[in-house]
Amino acid sequence: MAVNIPGLVAVIVFYIIILVIGIWASKRSKKEEKKCSGERSEVTIVGGRNLNAWVGVFTLTATWVGGGYILGTAEVVYTPTQGLFWALGPLGYAASLFLGGIYFVKPMRDKKYLTMIDPFQEKYGNVLSSLLVVTSVFSDVFWTACILSALGGTIEVILDISSYHSILVSAAVAIFYTLLGGLYSVVYTDVIQLFFIAISLWICVPFLMMSPAVTNILVTASEELYQKPWITEVDLEHLGNWLDELFIITLGGVCYQSFYQRVLATSSVRQGQIMCHLSGVFCFILGIPSVLIGAIAASTDWNQTSYGFPTPFDNGDARKILPISLQHLCPKFISVIGIGAVASAVMSSVDSSLLSSASMFAHNIYKKLIRKKASGKEVLWAIRIGVLFFGAVGTCLALMAQSVYELWILSAEMVFSLIFSQLVCVLFVPSSNGYGALAGFFVELIMRVAGGEPFLRIPPLIHYPGGTFIDGVYIQRFPFKTLTVGISLVTIVAVSHLSYFLFNRGLLSECCDIYSVKEKIKKDVATENADGQKISDRERHDIRVSNQQLCTQWD
Incomplete structure (x- = not known):
């Protein structure tokens, strides 16, 4: 199979657009640094606390709707042993954003913290806070690996380019524009990326449904044709695991620095709460195409496609089911559009996780523990070094990843298990x-x-x-x-x-x-x-x- 040249050109153009926006945003960041009465690092971390309301909604939604969210949801719906009721991402993340808006925005924004760890250092000191920083950073690194792996698998399937090279290039682009402008580069590229995600996915769904190899998903929802029905029941034997995953996604979602980075960048508590509620709605809506793609894949006679026998599940390719469906059930130009959706989702989450982990390291470890008299410029360089280091570690993990969904859940589970109870107690x-x-x-x-x-x-x-x-x-x-x-x-x-x-x-x-x-x-x-x-x-x-x-x- 030859390299898909038109698709490769489309991806390159997309990356160039993102880089241009990132460079433009970095210039705005420098202007804000001059106007801001605080330290330069504060502009990098929370953007001077003047984030536009709609930009905030877009960036928060784009952060949550990452490659793991899109590919992981399709993977779970398609997998015969799981199905729709195990696709907890859309419901769990929407509930998480509503929960965060109702209970967690006000106490964090009222105190004008810079990171999620600040209240812990204020109340408990540096020992426990350092443990929580390590936990959060590991979670962000797993999240970075998850979404880079999602992109690598997509490009490998559709463009026939090694996932190794696509992961390295994507990570390099995200790291570069995050280094340039901090939060400003992240949020403004998120706006463009969210439009790509929404438009691309919804364009692909009708073409997938019209493929002659696909049976009506309403039929396969309850009848076993090519595999078990994609609407499955949660039996009592697995109810405990199902409840665990639901709470991990819902409650773990309010324990990410990426969430608080956007909340703390708003100009008021009310704006932050509205941003969370609207993002919850959009996050749920943008999960629907992935659910449909998973259902379509479960309703496909793969023998009638160029994929052939055995099925993707039997072949161990369930984690790649979204790009496989685009590649074998859609015209080529539509599959290229699908790459745009996945690439956008990956970029929008990678930059967020890199900036959040680097911000906690620089502000809560370097400045408050290692170099208490560090200048704003010094902290800014610590953030940049953190972005490079954590980006490199996440990229290495992505190259070894086996399952997008498992990395996604593991990331949320780390903060749920080790941070949620601490966060509730320190705030309430x-x-x-x-x-x-x-x-x-x-x-x-x-x-x-x-x-x-x-x-x-x-x-x-x-x-x-x-x-x-x-x-x-x-x-x-x-x-x-x-x-x-x-x-x-x-x-x-x-x-x-x-x-x-x-x-x-x-x-x-x-x-x-x-x-x-x-x-x-x-x-x-x-x-x-x-x-x-x-x-x-x-x-x-x-x-x-x-x-x-x-x-x-x-x-």
Whole structure:
């Protein structure tokens, strides 16, 4: 099979367009740096906090609708052992954005934080915060690998170009324009990329449905023709796994720095909330074409196509089902348009994950832990080095990836298992402290590792009820990941209250109080709030009553 020259030219033109927009955005970023009263690094991270409302909606939607989202959703719907009810991405991410808009935007935006880790450093110090930065960065790297792998597989199928070369080129382009302009380059290229995604996917769907090899998807939804029906039921045996994945996508989605980077770049809390709600709607709508493509692939007699026998699933190509469908069920010019959708989705998510991980490293590790007196220019260079390093690591993982969907879920699971309970407590549980947070982190880390992870070949040490042995390996069926997060929440609250009681009753020496729990009341009843403004007598009275209740609740 020869290289698809028209398709290759189309991809090159697309990359040139993205680069031009990225360079233009970088110039605007430099203008904002001159106008901004804060540090240059603040413009790179949150764009001067003046993000246009509609640009915010587009960039947040484009960030979530990545290559993993598009290809992973089609993969799950097509796979006979899974089907529509396991395609939790569209529903889960939409719910996540609504949840984030309702509960998480206001406390983060009111304090004018720069990253998701800031409230942890403010309340708990650097030790736990560093652990959370490492967790978030690993999650972003897995996410980067997932979406680069999605693009590599697509270009390999449709253009007959090695996925190795396509992954390297795509990563280089995304890294280059992210280095140039930071958040401005990311959000303005996202706007163009989102239009490519929406238009390209919806153009492809009718051509796929009209292929003579495709049976009406309404028929195959309930009848077994070429494989099991694509609308499958979640049986009781797998209900625990289904619930785990639903909570991972929904609750894990509010634990990404990419989400807060856009929220914190808005000019007001209200604008951030509206941005989340509209993005949730668009995110769900843009998941529909992938669902339809997965259903179409499940309704196809592949013997009637140029793909032939065996089927993509039997051939181990389920993860490439979207580009395979475009290649063998559509005219060539339509399949090239489909590449534009996948390339756009990949770029829109790669740049976001690179910038978010680099921002946390530079701001929360380099500036606040390694070089506390670092200048804004120095932090900016730390961000650039972070973009290069994390981009290189994600690219290497992408070259070894076997499943787009598994990498996608693993990325969300890391932040769900290790960050969600911490984030809830630091924002909504005033009585939580560093002792509780550390205890909760290690409890959830130990429980999660003990539960095993097939993708990382970690065998389970704890066999939860309802599981089964497959090829000598115990496969969990119990929703232990959600249980782990629940136990972590309880641990954080319980240990926080216990440590407060022990130190304030003199049962533990004050010299061991590294988190200054005993001084908490004195700080809370100070006459000034965190912004340096005088508080009223009524507010001071409410704080005093609250602290008295905290002191006596263990009596």
